Amino acid sequence: MHDVDVVLPCLDEAAAIPGVLGAIPRGFRPLVVDNGSRDGSAEIAAAHGAVVVREPRRGYGAAVHAGLMAVEGEFVCFLDCDGSLDPAVLPTLVGLVRQGQADLAVGRRVPVSAKAWPWHARAGNALIARLLRRRGLPVHDIAPIRAARRTALLRLGIADRAFGYPLELLCKAAAAQWRVCELDVEYRPRASGTRSKVSGSVLGTIRAVRDMAGVLR
Incomplete structure (x- = not known):
């Protein structure tokens, strides 16, 4: 019986899905x-x-x-469905939560090349992360890969339904005095044939930063 679910938000990721699902660790339900x-x-x-x-x-x-509401396991992970992140790191993140070392375990993206993470996306991420650190949250990324307990996440009551969701999660985790642990994770170019809705264009990045700035306000 599984106790970890992996939520993979997906919009036109047909080219990446087989590889991503094939790499999901055994015992983790996608x-x-x-x-x-x-x-x-x-x-x-x-x-x-x-x-x-x-x-x-x-x-x-x-x-x-929607994925969180469908989760059945005690633990839940979130992972982009574009092939840019290796699902093999999920057991490490879950382990930190399971063993009581963290309430929220997140990944800090380390790009393998400039192509993996365009300059405008890196700049927007760095700006928001800097503002979070000023609030006392020791993170350097907006956590596209993360793990926590399902019931604890539901209690946070995250309301944003756009690009501001991960930022609201971090802000509310900080307000609840959660222990947040950040680990470096390899960040690769997206699977061929897919395009990021955020980092794929300057406009997409601006839209995401706008949503996140609204959360901070």
Whole structure:
């Protein structure tokens, strides 16, 4: 019986899904939350053994929340579905929470090349992370990969349903005096044929930073 679910928000990630699901650690149940894909992502995910959750309301936060509501295990991980992050690090993150060393374990992206993380996305992330550190939260990334206990996350009552979701999570974790542990994780170029909704363009980055700035306000 599994006690860890992996929520993978997904919007048109057909090219990446087989590789991502194939790398999910044994005993971890993948939940692919389809956010309105038109490339057959949901069907491909189901064919590769994932539980598929459909969330018609567009937005990263909407997809993540839908996945969290479908989680059955005691622990939940969140991971981008584009192939940029290695699922093999998930047991380490969960282990920190399971062993009581952290309430929230997150990954700090370390790009393997400039192509993996465009300058505008790095700059936006650095700005927001700096503001978080001023609030006393010792993080350097907005945590696209993270692990926590399901019930604890639900108690935080995160309301954002757009790009501000991960930032609201960190802010509320800080307010609740959670122990947050940050580990370096390798950040690779996305799978061929996929494109980031945030870092794929300057406009996408600006939109994400706008949503996050609203959370901070």
